[in-house]
Amino acid sequence: MKILMTGGTGLIGSNLIPLLRPCDISAYTRNVAMAEKILGHKIHFISNLDQLENVNEYDVVINLAGEPIADKKWTPEQKQQIETSRWSITEKVVQLIKNSEFPPEVFISGSAVGYYGRQDDTIIDESFDQAHDEFSHQLCERWEFLAKQAQSDKTRVCILRTGIVISKRGGALFKMLPPFKLGIGGPIGDGQQYMSWIHLEDMLQGIVHLIKNDTCSGVYNFTAPNPVTNAEFSKQLASALHRPCFLKMPEFVLRKLMGEMADLLIYGQRVVPKRLLESGYEFVYPELSHVFHCVKK
Template identity: 75%
Template sequence: MKILMTGGSGLICSNLVPILRPCDIAVYTRNVAKAEQILGHKIHFLSTLSHLKNLDEYDVVINLAGEPIVDKKWTQDQKRIIEKSRWELTEKIVNLIKAGDNPPNILISGSAIGYYGNQTNDAIDEQFTVENDEFSHKLCAHWEFLAQQAESDKTRVCILRTGIVLSKRGGALAKMLFPFRLGLGGPIASGQQYMSWIHLEDMLQGIVHLIENKDCQGVYNFTAPNPVTNQEFSQELARSLSRPCLVRVPEFMLRGLLGEMADLVVYGQRVVPTRLLDSGYKFVYPELSRVFDCLRK
């Protein structure tokens, strides 16, 4: 099986490569030197897709590339960079898939639970529909629309609406650990907003599940079955580190630091993975307590 992957130096893809390594893997990346340092030299790296007429030589395409959404404040210029990094590459990949006579069997393309925008505490799954002007929704909605254009009787498309990916290897949890280890961690704003999370292992095994199960197509929430409030998340993390959970971060402070991007943490969504569960996937880490128990090891 031949696999083309974008976003190879990111947390998800860099950990997915070793799982898929028995396959013939090609990684598209803008920085080959960095990707080689992370992934090693046994991977075939592509610095451009312009020389390709189609993607017929690949069985699977995994498209998770994109400018990090939380690394910089959302100025108008930064929003355009975030959009361009997702939309242009996805459109290019879709056009290459459609240009072939024997296209890949599956396109797995990224998205995020930001698609749902700011929601109440009601549980929502893939059937939930939303239309609003929030940046995160518009970003994800168009990203998904572009990817879905690759669908045909030869190519199935799976969209991953991903929650907060938790891992000791990097990502969001690594950034949270520092203040909590100092005893300075605590809830954000009211603490009642829901956090929909997924352990990295379930992220990786879930992708493998979609590849192997040919009946899987469409949108999938990649979140654990048991989302928690920010208050519960903070208390569980503090407990796992034997630290207090006392320092609340006020909303006005976040607004001052992050501007519009503060919406990602001040508000939330209680997202559940109905379609992934219905497809037969069994979560390795369904409960947050199991995730944080691993921090002690």
């Protein structure tokens, strides 16, 4: 099986590639030298998608590229970079698929639970159609629209609406650990906003599941079956580290530090993976307590 991947150097992509072995993998990257350090030399690197006329030779295309959404303050310029880094690559990949006489069997493309925008405690599955119209929704809506243009009788498209990816190898948990280890971690605001999370292992195994099951297509929430409030998340993390959990991060402080981007932490969504479960996927880490057991080590 031959696979083309964008975003291969990120947390998900770099951990997915070893799982896809011994498949023949090509990775699009703007920095080949850096990608070789992260991924090794047994991968074919493509530095410019314009080098390709089509993707006839590939069985699977996985599109995970995108500027990290929470690494920098959302200035107008940063917002544009976040959008362009997702939309332009997705447009190029979809056009390559359309140019192909023998297109890939499956196109898997990223998105996020931010598609739903800020919500209360309503349980949200893939059929939910009352998204809050804000930056995260607008970003994901356009991203998904572009990806869906690759759908045909030859190519099925799977969209991954991903929650907070939890792993000791990097990502959100890696950034959360330092203050909690120091005993100064705690809830954000009132802590009642829901956090829809997924363990990295389920993220990876879920993608493999979609590749292998030719009946899978459409939108899938990539979140664990049991989302929790930010207060519960903080409590469980502090308990796993044998630390207190009483210091709260006031909303006004977060807004002063992060600006509009603070909305990602102050608000949330209670998202469940209905379609992934219905497709037969069994979660390795369905409960948060299972995840934090490894934090103690």
